[in-house]
Amino acid sequence: xYESIDDLHDTFVAHEHLxxxxxxxxxxxxxxxxxxxxxxxxxxATGASVLGAGLVAGGxxxxxxxxxxxxxxxxxxxxxxxxxxxxxxxxxxxxxxxxSQEQELAKYFSAGYDYNDAxxxxxxxxxxxxxxTIKAEAGLDLLEGQQLPVTPHDPNxxxxxxxxxxxxxxxxxxxxxFDDGYTYNDAVTIGNAWNTSDTYQVKIDAGKxxxxxxxxxxxxxGTPVSETQxxxxxxxxxxxxxxxxxxxxxxxxETDITQVKAEAGKxxxxxxxxxxxx
Amino acid sequence: MTFAEFxxxxxxxxxxYAVVLTGDRDLAQDIVQDVLARAQLRWSRIVRADSxxxxxxxxxxxxxxxxxxxxxxxNIQAAGEHVVDLIDRRGGSRDHxxxxxxxxxxxxxxxxxxxxxxxxxxxxxxxxLDDDEIARLxxxxxxxxxxNASKALKTLRLQTERQHIxxxxxx
Numbered sequence: 001x002y003e004s005i006d007d008l009h010d011t012f013v014a015h016e017h018l019x020x021x022x023x024x025x026x027x028x029x030x031x032x033x034x035x036x037x038x039x040x041x042x043x044x045a046t047g048a049s050v051l052g053a054g055l056v057a058g059g060x061x062x063x064x065x066x067x068x069x070x071x072x073x074x075x076x077x078x079x080x081x082x083x084x085x086x087x088x089x090x091x092x093x094x095x096x097x098x099x100s101q102e103q104e105l106a107k108y109f110s111a112g113y114d115y116n117d118a119x120x121x122x123x124x125x126x127x128x129x130x131x132x133t134i135k136a137e138a139g140l141d142l143l144e145g146q147q148l149p150v151t152p153h154d155p156n157x158x159x160x161x162x163x164x165x166x167x168x169x170x171x172x173x174x175x176x177x178f179d180d181g182y183t184y185n186d187a188v189t190i191g192n193a194w195n196t197s198d199t200y201q202v203k204i205d206a207g208k209x210x211x212x213x214x215x216x217x218x219x220x221x222g223t224p225v226s227e228t229q230x231x232x233x234x235x236x237x238x239x240x241x242x243x244x245x246x247x248x249x250x251x252x253x254e255t256d257i258t259q260v261k262a263e264a265g266k267x268x269x270x271x272x273x274x275x276x277x278x
Numbered sequence: 279m280t281f282a283e284f285x286x287x288x289x290x291x292x293x294x295y296a297v298v299l300t301g302d303r304d305l306a307q308d309i310v311q312d313v314l315a316r317a318q319l320r321w322s323r324i325v326r327a328d329s330x331x332x333x334x335x336x337x338x339x340x341x342x343x344x345x346x347x348x349x350x351x352x353n354i355q356a357a358g359e360h361v362v363d364l365i366d367r368r369g370g371s372r373d374h375x376x377x378x379x380x381x382x383x384x385x386x387x388x389x390x391x392x393x394x395x396x397x398x399x400x401x402x403x404x405x406x407l408d409d410d411e412i413a414r415l416x417x418x419x420x421x422x423x424x425x426n427a428s429k430a431l432k433t434l435r436l437q438t439e440r441q442h443i444x445x446x447x448x449x
Contacts, residue, residue, distance in 0.1 A: 008399060011385050019296070025314070033315040033319055037319055125327055
């Protein structure tokens with residue numbers, strides 16, 4: 001009989017040694033974070049803004065995504081700084097200017113959020129801040145292009161607003177699947193190998209495996225987006241254009257504009273700043 | 279606290295939590311990696327929470343609960359292999375290191391529980407949380423927590439008894 005607390009507790013503790021090695025985990029975290037950051041910028045660059053609404057249906061024009069299934073949902077998520085937020089008096093993940101509280105609240109309400117949503121956000125953020133502060137924080141996030149973990153509450157919907165964080169994460173996984181050169185047909189094939197006909201779920205699971213550095217049952221039938229191309233995309237997604245690249249080329253004494261865009265994108269991706277603004 | 283400081287000091291605990299939840303080292307690693315990478319991107323938000331540690335642990339829990347197909351594929355395979363291994367090790371008798379084998383056996387049996395039921399057991403008996411807190415973490419009613427715990431415990435007892443009978447019958 002195993003219903004006793006002691007047996008269960010002892011069993012859990014006895015298997016803690018199976019925990020992965022810290023070095024193995026940490027070695028992958030930065031790589032995954034970089035890929036996630038790049039993907040978010042890439043999604044943002046498509047113009048598929050879904051501020052407030054949270055999610056949109058349909059495909060987006062990402063490289064490698066043209067053959068996608070079309071039922072994926074895509075979220076626009078702003079750049080989130082992974083640095084030391086505590087070093088800043090306003091620890092917000094923003095590359096933009098500051099806003100007044102009026103602006104923050106105006107954005108919050110104009111996006112369709114209300115008091116109940118603030119309560120949900122307070123819970124989602126595990127925060128003890130007062131509701132007014134929560135609204136302002138949420139408004140700031142929206143102004144900065146970030147996705148909130150709660151969708152606006154529809155008073156006519158008896159189920160109320162809910163968390164779409166999971167759906168957002170799933171859309172990121174799907175994007176990665178296509179970024180790596182896999183196609184819809186590949187997803188079907190992998191689904192057969194995994195004994196499932198839920199192709200969208202296959203893309204999510206496959207994206208997670210790729211993100212973790214695992215391999216899939218088959219190689220991609222398409223062409224993965226090159227790292228150089230991703231760096232270039234990142235440069236453009238950050239708001240820079242060809243003339244900016246020309247300026248940088250002059251400053252860096254380079255002649256290959258494509259190379260400059262890629263190098264600049266890589267710097268931005270690594271959290272560095274460029275000598276010029278977009 | 280910077281993200282690097284957080285990761286350095288909390289990683290071991292998060293990894294243990296993840297492996298107890300998933301029952302699988304590789305899955306635990308995937309989940310912790312994924313969660314920490316996402317946490318790194320959102321660190322400025324997370325660090326403002328009352329407890330960044332609780333926030334990230336919630337992310338680990340959510341990730342475990344949402345990682346459906348992949349978790350199932352890997353876990354079913356791992357659990358199946360584990361059961362065979364246990365039976366081989368036993369050789370149909372219970373006269374060798376029963377305590378260790380029972381612990382391993384229970385660990386193996388935990389793998390067949392639905393994720394939410396296992397999560398309830400982990401939160402209750404590993405994290406030592408009360409049902410109200412578990413209900414908050416799982417975003418469900420307290421009665422649902424109790425129901426899940428009851429079903430999980432019942433399943434574990436039944437499975438254990440069934441295997442004992444099978445083993446005894448084989449002998």
